[in-house]
Amino acid sequence: MSKEFQDHQIRDVIRINYKYTMGGHSKFFIELMNNKKLLGTKCNKCGKTWMPPRINCSDCYAPADWVELKQTGTIEVSTIVWYTTSAFIKAIPYGIGFIKLDGAETALLQGIFSENLVPSKIKKGKKVKAVFNKKREGKMTDFFFVPEDEYENWISKPEYEGGE
Numbered sequence: 001m002s003k004e005f006q007d008h009q010i011r012d013v014i015r016i017n018y019k020y021t022m023g024g025h026s027k028f029f030i031e032l033m034n035n036k037k038l039l040g041t042k043c044n045k046c047g048k049t050w051m052p053p054r055i056n057c058s059d060c061y062a063p064a065d066w067v068e069l070k071q072t073g074t075i076e077v078s079t080i081v082w083y084t085t086s087a088f089i090k091a092i093p094y095g096i097g098f099i100k101l102d103g104a105e106t107a108l109l110q111g112i113f114s115e116n117l118v119p120s121k122i123k124k125g126k127k128v129k130a131v132f133n134k135k136r137e138g139k140m141t142d143f144f145f146v147p148e149d150e151y152e153n154w155i156s157k158p159e160y161e162g163g164e
């Protein structure tokens, strides 16, 4: 860069009001919001059960049907989050991981919260259960997972509830 050039920067904010569609996956978000159900899909050709759901099977491309999955699952891999966006900054530190719900053959990336977060609480193979926000908007942030032994404590908090 030339020594004569001096960059002048002004910090500003752009607000954008917009909406977007979940398209063929809308049913997942509507059932999550209204009924606290976690829906996956099952391929009607090869029988693979997808979570997150796929409208068409990603292995054989055949159409898949909606199926309700259990709200318990197993951690496949996880980590603890220390740096995040403004949307989640108050939750730091928290876990995220790939959770394979009981009955599903693929894993869902989702938050894993713990009252006493240490790596051993959210390690591979640990059982977790879904907890739902009482105020839901049809978004992935409407629910999260907790270690199975903390489930009753989490759903007794005023802002959360169990799904089943």
Ligand SMILES: [Zn+2]
Pocket (backbone or CB within 6 Å): 043, 044, 045, 046, 047, 048, 057, 058, 059, 060, 061, 062
């Ligand atoms: Zn298939």
